[in-house]
Amino acid sequence: MIKALNISHFYGKEQVLYALDLEIKKGEFVFLSGDSGSGKSTLLSCLSTLLSPSEGELFLEGQRVDDIVDIDTFRQNKIGFVFQFHYLINYLSVFENISLAALQDKKPNINALLKELGILDLASRYPNEISGGQRQRVAVARALINEPIVIFADEPTGSLDSRNSTLVYELLSKAREKGTTVVLASHDLHVQEYATQMIKMRDGKIQ
Numbered sequence: 481m482i483k484a485l486n487i488s489h490f491y492g493k494e495q496v497l498y499a500l501d502l503e504i505k506k507g508e509f510v511f512l513s514g515d516s517g518s519g520k521s522t523l524l525s526c527l528s529t530l531l532s533p534s535e536g537e538l539f540l541e542g543q544r545v546d547d548i549v550d551i552d553t554f555r556q557n558k559i560g561f562v563f564q565f566h567y568l569i570n571y572l573s574v575f576e577n578i579s580l581a582a583l584q585d586k587k588p589n590i591n592a593l594l595k596e597l598g599i600l601d602l603a604s605r606y607p608n609e610i611s612g613g614q615r616q617r618v619a620v621a622r623a624l625i626n627e628p629i630v631i632f633a634d635e636p637t638g639s640l641d642s643r644n645s646t647l648v649y650e651l652l653s654k655a656r657e658k659g660t661t662v663v664l665a666s667h668d669l670h671v672q673e674y675a676t677q678m679i680k681m682r683d684g685k686i687q
């Protein structure tokens with residue numbers, strides 16, 4: 481599903497990833513752990529095509545990413561993102577936020593997805609009318625609406641308490657059970673309970 485060969489990354493002259501090789505199979509829930517500054521976000525950005533690594537090759541579903549002609553369309557069709565901050569638009573309702581992200585043929589599925597995730601009652605509310613935990617569950621729904629092959633989540637529970645964190649992990653676990661690969665970077669060791677694969681980073685290398 482995801483294969484990285486000899487990935488290195490530099491910000492200017494500073495090297496932050498060192499010749500990483502890794503392979504993630506379809507349907508895994510990968511816990512990317514490591515101290516702050518160890519390179520988790522940079523690696524996640526490289527794997528998710530948001531950042532082009534300085535060196536090395538990345539393959540997604542067997543396709544060499546550098547050979548993909550329209551990477552924006554590929555990303556919109558195949559990849560879901562959840563970040564520490566939800567990036568919902570405050571003047572759009574929950575439903576409208578998801579609709580904005582949804583491809584045309586996925587728009588009819590929004591209510592069914594909200595129902596499945598247990599947040600249908602939030603559909604007409606605005607982000608500032610719901611709790612932080614609910615906002616992050618909406619962000620997960622938005623990441624799932626286009627039925628991506630993989631979801632990348634960078635510290636998705638960084639600003640949540642443990643109860644709300646658990647709810648987010650459970651949603652991602654459910655997505656995984658349906659075949660979506662999940663790659664989650666976090667400090668929270670509770671992720672271990674949900675993960676099927678662990679990748680531990682230290683100083684830009686995989687331990």
Ligand SMILES: Nc1ncnc2c1ncn2[C@@H]1O[C@H](COP(=O)(O)OP(=O)(O)O)[C@@H](O)[C@H]1O
Nearest residue numbers: 491494496514515516517518519520521522523
């Ligand atoms: N945009 C950037 N420009 C320059 N340096 C960066 C940038 N983003 C991250 N870094 C540096 O790269 C290293 C790895 O950071 P990051 O990938 O964010 O690690 P983590 O997510 O594990 O905290 C850190 O030393 C950080 O300061």
Ligand SMILES: [Mg+2]
Nearest residue numbers: 520521522634
């Ligand atoms: Mg980070």
